[in-house]
Amino acid sequence: MRIRLPLLLATGLALAAAAGSVAWQAREDAELPDTIVVAQVPEATAEPTPETLPLPPEIPRIADGPDYDRCLTLLRNDPHEAMRFAEAWDATGGGDGSRHCIALAMIGLGEAERAAERLERLGNGSRAGGIARAQVFSQAAQAWMIAGDANRAYGAVTIALTLAPNDTEMLVDRSVILAALRRFSEALEDLDAALALEPERAEAWVLRAAALRRLDRVDQAFEAVERALTLAPDNAEGLLERGILRQLRGDIAAAQVDWRRAISVAPDSMAADLAQQNLELSEMGPARR
Structure with a gap:
């Protein structure tokens, strides 16, 4: 699904992605120090561009042949022409x-809800193998997330996981959807399952840290984000998350170091935008009321 924006968001919800990990930075204002800004769960994308199509480097195939190849190629650059073809x-x-x-x-033409319904019908009716159908349901889940319906997304990705229960990408995707539904304990279960299969997956450790933080398990969250940054020192979402955790621990100077680093390594990312906001607020000091 790549809600973190790798399949449907492919680019990240987006599901994700990618939007997914950053979306987990959300936290109720009342629960946070005044100097922390966090992302909200992404809203539906009204008119996706080719860059937000659910196209991973290798699109999961449910058919074969030159016409299918041509159509998938058109999708990457011209959804209008792909639709006509x-x-x-x-x-x-x-x-x-x-x-x-x-x-x-x-999806590329801004009709994510209709796309999700069609993908679900295709997944149910196709005679393709289980793995291919699982990928179609995974794409349906991302389309539902783009349409702003996390409940339908959860249903679709759960079907996908019944067909491919050990698919790490789908486990991580479902954890992001569960986070959008504020079901953080269940999200943590999916991340633990994904990490049991792929323990070196830095992105999943960042998401695990965010889930633990949302469950008020800050020390464990810090251990998880440290593991992520050991695996991927320049992971911007990880740096953003560690900065938030350091702020929660009262170490504002260290938090600022992380946020500056996030901006440096990924200046055009959502993580950098949030880090910049946190940095500016922390430099202003606590808000006066």
Whole structure:
């Protein structure tokens, strides 16, 4: 799904992604010191661009053939043309391939809810293997997240995981969706399962830290983010998260170091934007009321 913006968000919810990890920085204002700014769960994207299509480096395939290859290629640069091609192909019996391409093009054209419904129908009706169908349901989940319906996204990704229970990407994706639903304990369970399969996955350690923080388990959260930054020292989301945790521990100077580093390593990212806001607020001192 790559809600963190790698499949549907592919780029991150986005599911994710990618939006996913940053989305977990959300926390109720009343629970935070005055000098912390955190991201909110992303809202539906009204009109995705080609950059926000659910296209990972290698698009999961539910069909084969030159027409399918051409349609998937068009999706990356021109969803309008991909839609025209897929509809014409579908009218001549394109089958699963044309239906898949139509659904993905719909996301790029701002019709995420319709796309999600089509992807679910395709996943239910296709005769493709379980792994391919799981990927289609995973894409449906990302489309639901873009449409702003985390409950439907959870249902779709759970079906995906029944078909591919050891898929690390889907476990991480579902953890992000569960976080959007404020079901942090369940999100933590999915992250633990993902890390049991892939213990060197830095992104999952960052998400685990955020989930633990949301459960008020700050010391364990700090251990998790330290593990993430050992694996990936320049992970901007990890630096943002550690800065928040350091702020919660009262170490503002160390938090500022992390936030400056996040800005330096990924200046155009959402993590950098949030780090900049936190940095500016922390330099102003506690808000007066």
